[in-house]
Amino acid sequence: MVESPSSLVERLLGQRVTLLLKDARQLAGTLLGVDEHMNLVLDDADETTAEISRHLGRVVVRGSNVVTVHAVQAAPKGP
Amino acid sequence: MVESPSSLVERLLGQRVTLLLKDARQLAGTLLGVDEHMNLVLDDADETTAEISRHLGRVVVRGSNVVTVHAVQAAPKGP
């Protein structure tokens, strides 16, 4: 049950993912593309910082700014 | 529906884009050029920081400072 970083990123194509960036900014969107530098394309992306939240649409993210990439998980719904 | 980072950047040529830079500065302008380091040329560019906003005209942006690139979206107009 081994999975390489690049195979996981490719398997996430078409799914909603969350990126944590070095400046603590988070981006959530549908992963449309990736290259060998871990530059990423997100569609329908939203950006969230400690102060603001805004819609960016389709966005290119330079890989050198990325800390983590993970699939958005269905949030547990409260009662 | 996969789109690589470089193909999106090239498809944005001639369009108004917004760049977020590492120092939290934003630049908005018409994307005129790009190279393999993601160095970018913006025309008719405006720079916005937390403190100031100013017009720069045509500007070269070193790719190593870029966090995200996205198309400027038509802002929803208020009533």
Add this chain to the structure above:
Amino acid sequence: MVESPSSLVERLLGQRVTLLLKDARQLAGTLLGVDEHMNLVLDDADETTAEISRHLGRVVVRGSNVVTVHAVQAAPKGP
């Protein structure tokens, strides 16, 4: 009794590990994969900062953000 960095990382595959990142964030999860840049895949990962703790699930971590990788140790149980 010599062990290279890459052989230790590979020997940790399938085990619970803790990553310390440059922004002081910690990630704990099951190590699923690694590449030559020390990009890592953790499964069932939890992220802890000074302020928050949250579950991320399966996550890709860019190697350039990693400071240390070590096996999670069984915490000594108090009386």
Add this chain to the structure above:
Amino acid sequence: MVESPSSLVERLLGQRVTLLLKDARQLAGTLLGVDEHMNLVLDDADETTAEISRHLGRVVVRGSNVVTVHAVQAAPKGP
């Protein structure tokens, strides 16, 4: 109407340009030279920070510190 980053920088040779550096310092001067690392030579250069302004004369700027390069624009004169 595409213009690459390197062609714009070369077209600016001999003109007054403003550099924004990573430490928020600005340099204004006549662009005399550039190389493939975007190291730049400015003549008759002035440096401006939040605190000070001073004349440097002819100066070499290491490209790794550069954020943006743009032509100095004639400032609109007030009434």
Add this chain to the structure above:
Amino acid sequence: MVESPSSLVERLLGQRVTLLLKDARQLAGTLLGVDEHMNLVLDDADETTAEISRHLGRVVVRGSNVVTVHAVQAAPKGP
């Protein structure tokens, strides 16, 4: 009496060493391995920051975070 950096690091294999990292964290442990990027393996390692001290066990340290490596010296014992 010349000693290259790599020969000193290799001569320290099997000895207790102290690493100073860029974030001012210190790690002390038995040096088990090293590679050409100065990635290091410490065994029985303890981590010390301004705030905390904790035991990590066997740990991989990415070389890009390392400032200095030196042998732990026998502390002079008080009366």
Add this chain to the structure above:
Amino acid sequence: MVESPSSLVERLLGQRVTLLLKDARQLAGTLLGVDEHMNLVLDDADETTAEISRHLGRVVVRGSNVVTVHAVQAAPKGP
């Protein structure tokens, strides 16, 4: 009237120059040498920070820390 960065640096050999470093430190001295990484040798160098000023003598400066290099200009003397 074009001058490349490397030709200017070489033309400054033997002259008094001022270096601005990334940590805002300034070094003034006679430029004795330079290599392809813009590592520099200054002779009879003085270091100035916001807090202190001290004499260093002959010093090697790693190029990666350099922001700008310029010739020391004869200061205009006040009345």
Add this chain to the structure above:
Amino acid sequence: MVESPSSLVERLLGQRVTLLLKDARQLAGTLLGVDEHMNLVLDDADETTAEISRHLGRVVVRGSNVVTVHAVQAAPKGP
């Protein structure tokens, strides 16, 4: 009277030198070795920061942390 950075560093082998590091730490010791990355070995080294001073003994310093290297100068003795 030209001296390259690498020739000066090699000429300092066996002499007491002072290193200034990026985190403002200073190390003083006898220069025992150097490699092409400007990784350095100091013997009988003392480390000084704004807060503390301590003896490290023989130490490897990663070149990427080095700002300047210069020979320790005989301090003028007071009366």
